[in-house]
Each structure stands twice: as C-alpha cells, then as structure tokens.
Amino acid sequence: MTNEDAHRLVLEIIAEIAPDEDLGDVKPEINLRDQLDLDSMDFLDIVMELRKKYGIEVPEEDYPHLASLQSSAEYLIPKFKSVSA
C-alpha cells in the first residue's frame, strides 16, 4: 500500500460519512479538521469504518494519528500490512 492508496482510502470513508463535504482539494499535510467540518463524532465513524471494512483497530489513544491524511497514512500503512499478512 502506497501513501496515495492510504489517502484515497481515508477520503473514501470521509465521503461516505460526510457526503456534504467537498473533498476535491484536501491537502494531505494539513489537519483534516482545519479543512473540513469534521467533529469527534465523525472521527469515531472513520475509526468504526476502518474496523468494519478492513478489520483495523484504532484504540482511542491513537485517534490523534488520524489528524491529517499524511499522519493517517503513516499510522495505517503498517496496520494494513499486519492485517493482510
């Protein structure tokens, strides 16, 4: 899985939980919350979807890793590797 794959996958989840957000120009290095109208309930849903769709568990203390697309990718890529291994 590449960085871009991880970005796309997180964006797909956001598109599903927040269909009213425009995701056309999300900058990977900037916090999602600074670009989009997302609150803690939405982040919980990102976590829930990662579990439902990919079997990835994100414990609550790790939620800050999902702050931006870039930090999400860094955090999620090793997790995807261990899930698919």
Next chain:
Amino acid sequence: MSGLAAGIRLAMFGRDVLILERHNATGGLNSFYSFDGRKFDVGLHAVTNYVDMGVKGTPLGKLFRQLRIRREDFGLCPQFGSRVAFPGIDLRFTNDFEVLQAEVAQKFPGQIDNFRRLVREIESHDAFQLEGKEISARAVVSSYITDPLLADMLFCPLMYYGSASEMDMDFGQFAIMFNSIYREGFARPLDGVRRIIRVMLARYRALGGKRKMKCGVRRILGSKERARELVLDSGEVITADHVLSSIGSVETERLCKDLPAEPDQAKLGQLSFVETINILNWQPKEWGWEDTIIFFNDHERFIYARPRDLVDPRSGVICFPNNYQYGEGNQLPEGVFRVTCMADYEGWSTLPEESYREAKKYWHERMAQKAMEFMQPVSQETLDASTLYRDMFTPRTIKKYTGHLGGAVYGSPQKVKNGRTRLENVYLCGTDQGFLGIIGAMLSGISMANYHILRKT
C-alpha cells in the same frame, strides 16, 4: 425516538440490536395516531434545530451524518414566524436570528448589549459535553439580562419546549434550547412526525435491526453491578450485553428488583401538560392567525411550575401546524389549532371517568379563550361552528405514550448527561439523559450508543 436513533447507530456497525416498545406506536412523546381518518401528532409542534441546507456544524447536520440519512428524506419545511407574547409586548422570532436580535434592540434598547453578551456566553458553552455539573440558568441569564421581563420572555419558549425543572433550568440545557429555538429554528414535515419516524424505521430495518412492539420490559435481572437478562411483559426472558433505556431514570431504576417500591421523589418530574386540538374548516391564515407558534403569558412574571389546579391557563403555547412553508400547492387539508398549558398529573389521574370528560370539555373552552387574548380573536360560537373535530390530551395521555411516572412530559429534573446508571452495562438515553427536543432526543441516542458501546471494542 432516542432508542430508534441508537438502534440505527448500533445496527450500522454490525451489532445485534432489538428495540422493545411497550406501546403499539413508535416515537414516545413524539408519536402519532389516527382517528376518524385524520392524522395527529402526539407531541410535536415543531422540529427544532432547523437550519438551511449548507449550514455546517449544527446538531441537525450531525444527526443526518451519524444516521446517514439524506436531509431531503425528512422533508423539513421552515416556519413562517413565531412570537413570545406577554402583556402589552411581543418578541418575534423566525429562523433568522437577526429578527430576534432586532426585536430585542427595538423593545429593550437598554438590554441589547447585555443580550449580545449572553449570546457570546452561550456560544462559548459546550452544551453537548457529557460530564460536568449543573449551573442555574436563571443565575447566569440574570447576570447579563437585568430586565426580568426580557429574561422571562426568553425563558418562556425554552422552558415550554424542554425543561423538566420548575422555575429554573440547567444552563447547559438552556444553551441547547436557546440555540435550537432562537439561533436555529422551527420546521415541520408536511406529514408531521410520522414522516421522520417512517424514515428512521426504514433505515433501522435495512440495517437488520429488530423490533418488538407492545412488549415492554418488566424486570432487569443480574448482579448488583451488571444486568444479565431482561424479563419482558410477555414473560419471555432475553439476554443482552448492553441495555440502553429511554424510559427514564427512575423508571429504569425501578426495573432493577432490589430497589424500594416507592420512587425517589426528588427525581420525579413534576411538569405535565394538557393540549387541546381543534380541527377547523378554515385555514388559520384566513382568520389572521399567521404565526407558527405563540408562547404566551398573561401574568406579571412567568411561572413555570406544576399548577395547583388541573390547568394553569395563565401561560401556554399556541401552535398552527398549517403555518409552515410547505411550498406551492401543499397544505394540510384542514386547519389545526393547538393550545398547550401546564397541568397537574395528580389531579387529572384521580378524576373519575365522568368528571374527567367534563374537565376536558371545560378546560378545552377556557384554554381556547385564553389563547384568543394573544391573537386575532373569534367568538366561542364562531370557533365551535367552525370546529369539525376536537380532541384533548391530558397528563394521562402523556403517561400512556411515554410511560413517565407522574405524566412528566420532560422526565426527571435530574438529568444524567453521561447516561450512567447503577449498573455498568445499562445506560440512559432520551429525555433523562438530557439532550432536549426531537433532534436532541435522537442525538442523545446516538451519543450514548457511541460513548458507551461503539467506542469500546
């Protein structure tokens, strides 16, 4: 409503969910019924928290996202406009907060800066936090608004639409209601609450959620710390890992068998309502009744407390469900005129059947006459001649639909924001958790399902 919203959230993430409903209709206080071919809403005057499409970061938007329901599906149509009517003075408000601010500036010129400071205080308050202690809203508001008339006028709609406490409310709840009524606003689907319930039920079913109607919970069994199984009205016993209860905090406690039979009085809600409904062969607008909702009070001070008599007609709420912007060619087939006043559950519940019917007749007329003082009046004869059907709900009806002890319309005055009970896997949602209004009720179910169940693996 809160239970249904919680059920959708849990089913969405693969939990095995069963909703138990003692009544034969869904919705609790926000349920509906039909009589003689006419459709009625039980509690709903207005869906609060209404904002136009594209307004972000509000409870309504959170609700649609969390339930993954399309906004269009609720078919919300905005109000015309409403007002708070006190002796000799009106404060108008619409879904545009500027209108209320201009009214305050015009009618209470000495208070407008104080009002703006109060609004900033409300903005800085995180009303949806789940932990935190109660603060007196009267104390906070009077520290800004120094004219008691304006304070009473601001409190009146907020109390009528959600306060379980007499005379005062928690500032967190005040902030929720202030935003939902004044800064956001009122709307209604043309079909009333049934449209919302239909959409929610369809969503729940599509996710595989199950329901049992006319089947309440009689007992919660388990250890001192945990619930293990539920005994249903039918005698059936079911097991569950988690129980979300929307029946009220005292009502839930009483299902756990080691508790005394007498409920804790301090936790019992005292406030109940009566509501009259006249179905008219006119559209209200034709009589000059153009408001959506009027919150009235004819007394020097606004008294929000359980009355000594069966009804306290000094203040109340008038609602015209016709007066929403349903769009060209859409309108309710008949005029609907509803008046709500505070009522005494004890008095109504102990009346013998015949006196109960007489009391309903007497108060129906009296409440209509009182309401008429705050709008374009018509005579009782004209009203009677134009009335195709009349109905009245009393505290007994509220007890029937909500199961709340004492017919408490908004449940216990002691809210449990984090939803915890004495049992580690039983949580409260709905009225007694404390998010108010129909949107608040749904967000309550969502928040409790998220906080206690989904967040944990």
